[in-house]
Each structure stands twice: as structure tokens, then as C-alpha cells.
Amino acid sequence: MKMNNGKSEIQLKVLQVVLQLANSLVVDPSCVEYLTPSIMAAMFAIAFQLCDANANHSTIASTGFATARQLMALIMDDAMENLLPSSSSAGSPAIGGPAGGPRPFDATSGAMPSQLPKCAELFILDLGNFIRSQPADWLKGVPPEISRAH
């Protein structure tokens, strides 16, 4: 689909579908595996491209940014659930690290059991690239100037 030439209604529907699809897949343990890094990268790319404030309606731009925020929340929440023990306290952590117990998947990002925590790491790295006006490593379809519009 040519995002820049689509009608505003279609673009809004696309954003809604993307978000609904991601939310539906993440809640089902048998389907979350379909949220691969490449799929998530494509979803983020759709949301960021529609954030281009110059070429799109302001409603679409803000909806696109909101969609990107919710996608980020989705992958960060999954990272929290998979990487932090459920017995950890909800309050402020102990100074210098967790109070006790082994930290799962502590060595390398390649050891993560789920693909969404990996997506979270890649997303944070690319946010840093965007801030530095450098090309993205993971979100290859998103030029830095578009992501910096917000």
C-alpha cells in the first residue's frame, strides 16, 4: 500500500488494524510467536511513516504516534513479564540491582526466550539512532527525519 497517497480514512483503518492485530496476537500464548522481530519492525514502520507531519493530516500523524507508543508498550510489557521474576517487589528496587535470586537471561540478548524482549532491545537501540540522526538498524523503513517529527 502506498502510504503517502492513501486516503486519511484508509490510513486510520490501517493503524487500527495493526494495533488490534498486535494486541490479539500477544494475549494468546499460541500466537505470540507470530510476532517476530521482522513483523514488529514492519508494524512500527507503518506507524512512524504515518507520523510524517508534513505529508499527512494532523489526526493521522498523532494517531500514528499513539500507535507507535502502544506498540512500544506492548513489547516492553512482554519484556517485563518474561525477563523479571514475578516474585520481584513492585516498589523501588534495591540499590545496585535486584534484592536476590538469579536474573534470567542475564548474559546476552540472544538467550531471551521470547522474541518480543529482543524487539524491545532493538527498538530502544533504534530510538537512540534516531535521536543521533543515524539510520536505524532494525526499523530500516523509517528515515530518522520522520521519527524526529515527534
Add this chain to the structure above:
Amino acid sequence: MDLIYEAVNGWRRLFLEVTVFRSLLSQCISSSVKPFLRSLREDYITTLKTTGAASSNAQVSLVVKIARSLLLNFLGVRGFLLEAEMLVNLMMNSILPEKLGNGSAAAEGRQIVAIEDGNKLRYDDGSIQIIGLGTGVAAIAGGLMRLAIQAGGGIKSVGAGVGVGSGQTGQVGAAYLRGSGVAGQGFIAVSTALPNATSRYFICGPNGLGDVLDTSANSYSALGSSSGGSDVAYIPTYPIAACLETVLGLFLSDRACDIMAVGLGGDDALRTIYTSIINRTCTFLTEALGVESNVRYFL
């Protein structure tokens, strides 16, 4: 930057307790913010002249907000103390006004022109400060912004150029303005005369900190210490206020005591951070309140 801020604050435990994400604090997030802190005032002026006060204030707020979040939330993270020291240095560099001897090179302060790998700050006089090696208060306090008085009355950072892009190194721009171009914005008037000379030194406008100043030449002359107000420089209040609030918030937090009590180490870096804050803030307030005209605004 909004997304970075939300990620760091919304999922703080992830960055505190998971090694992979903890490393992103230094390698990715802090390293992305530092160039913006270095050129905070220049970027503020540039944005002010092009898009107005709302955009420039929002830009400063976002950058300082991220730095504030990093300092207050992650000061106790292993390996992040050096980054925290760097962030504090950069913000203190934005707070202290420069000291000029009416163009005398000997009285000019150093300006940070680049942030290099290995926690190094390179100044425009060629010197390099390595953060985290116990450099002491004297070395840290040397990073002052520098001014040059132009013949036409404008005031710019030394190095020419107008404005500077975020993240650029080796460039300085118009961090200080007088006259048209930024009319109606809050600026601080500071004296560029030598200390102990007859001078006026303002830290706020006629109606309080951050107040809108009348930027006409006549107004500047009235506030200046010499004929034509040529010894007066104006620096924006908003970035200074934002950075000052952040470093004082860090200073007043109980994180340092917690860190030292647990015995995680890094005592030297913490002492440097807090000593630098005390030293520069005291210098800033002493020089500002040492002038009679400023004192009345605090009564």
C-alpha cells in the same frame, strides 16, 4: 525523545534489573542525550528565532527531562556513575554565565566543544577533561561558556556561526542575543565586565525570573553598566532554570546516601558530582546577588 522518556520511566525496573537493558542506559540513551545538553543554550536560541518560545521551551524541557530521569532513577546503577557525572557537568556548563574581560583572552572561560569516547570532554583551548578520574572541583569548574562582544552590539559565543545543530561538535553559535530577533522572550542580563569592576549583573527580568524582557536597545542601555550597554550580555533563563532544578533535585535526593551506605563504590564520582553542584551553584548565586539591582527581585 518522548518515546525514550516514556520507556525509561514506564519500565524503569527493566532498565534497573536486566543487564541487557541496563547497558542501554549508557550505550544508547545517555550517549544520545549528551550532545543535546552540550548545545542546550545554542539550540534554544536557534529554535527561539525560527519557531518561537513554545518550541524552544518544549525542546529544552524534553532534553532536561530525560537527563533528570536518568540521574534521579539510575544513579545507583553499576557502571552508570561516570555517565551521571558527565550529565551533571554538561548541565552545570549550561548554568554558569561566562566571565569575560572585555575581550581579554586571559579572562575568558573554556567552552566544551566535543564529547569524546572514554568519558572525555574536549574544550576549545585544546584541554581535555576525563570524567571519573578524580579530576577535582577546580578542573570541573573550568567549563564555562564564552562570549564575544560584536562591534554591532550583538553577542555571540566565540567561534562565529549562528545557531548550532543538536549533536554537532566543534561548532558554537549565538547563545546570547540582544535587540530584535527574540523580542519578548525571557532573558537574563549578565555583566561581561571583569569581577570587582563597577558592573551590574542580573539574573532575572524586571518582574522576576524568566520574565519577558524588553529587548529594545534603549532598555538594554538602561540595564547595562556602561554607555550603550555594551558590557551586558543576555542569556536565556529557561535552560538555566531547567538545568538548575534538575541538579538541585539530584543534590537533594537521598540516592547518594543510599549508594554510599550499601557500599557500591563510586564514592569519588559522587563526591565530584555533589561538589561540582555546590561550587557552581554558589558561584552563580554569589555573583548574581552581589549586585544591588538583582537583590531587589528577591525581596
